[in-house]
Amino acid sequence: MRAENLIHRSSFVAIFNSQGQVYVQKRVSFKETYPSYYDPAPGGVVGADESYEQNAEREIEEEMGVKQVKLNPCFDFYHADEISRLWGRLFTCTYDGEFHLDPEEVESGEFMSVQQSRVEAEAQCEDTNFSHY
Numbered sequence: 001m002r003a004e005n006l007i008h009r010s011s012f013v014a015i016f017n018s019q020g021q022v023y024v025q026k027r028v029s030f031k032e033t034y035p036s037y038y039d040p041a042p043g044g045v046v047g048a049d050e051s052y053e054q055n056a057e058r059e060i061e062e063e064m065g066v067k068q069v070k071l072n073p074c075f076d077f078y079h080a081d082e083i084s085r086l087w088g089r090l091f092t093c094t095y096d097g098e099f100h101l102d103p104e105e106v107e108s109g110e111f112m113s114v115q116q117s118r119v120e121a122e123a124q125c126e127d128t129n130f131s132h133y
Contacts, residue, residue, distance in 0.1 A: 007085045011056035012041035014074075014092045015066060017111050024117050025064070025101070025109035033083050040117055041090065042106070052089040060093075064109075065100025069093040 015023040022040050029036045042063045046055040053071060060066040071091040079086050101109060112120070 005083070005085055007087065009046035009052065009055075010043055010086045010088045011046055011052045011059060012043035012088055012090045013056050013060050013071065014041045014090065015060065015064070015095050016092060017096050018094055019111075020114070021111040022114055022117055023064075023095075023099075023109055023111050024120075026107045028103070028105060028107045031105070036107075038120070043088075053091075056089070056091050063102050063105045065102075066093070066095050066097070069095050 017023070024038055024040045025042055027034055027037050027039055042060055043056060044059040044063075046052055050058070053073075056071055057067075060069075071093050074090040074092060076087065076089050079088060099109065101107075
């Protein structure tokens, strides 16, 4: 799929704390796609036998250790670039618990205000691979 940049489905989850801050993760440097990017919405490729919701729940548990949260669907979208072409669904959730980051997926992460995440993205997107969200 990735070698041929085939269209696929992916889920994404913006994780907020009860103060309204968003959790921004830094992807590991050896990821196949978007290595070392800062990412405000963990997620992944939806399996053939999965719904977007099932995939979102599985991905945030595997990558972040987040489980048993209510996922709120936001919208579906299409994204295409030279690396990936996908139909995505964005969810949000609120989580104030402890994170257990998968070292094969996530280097680090922290909560920050949505405004702070936008300022960081604008300041660093051209020279440090800050994702465009």
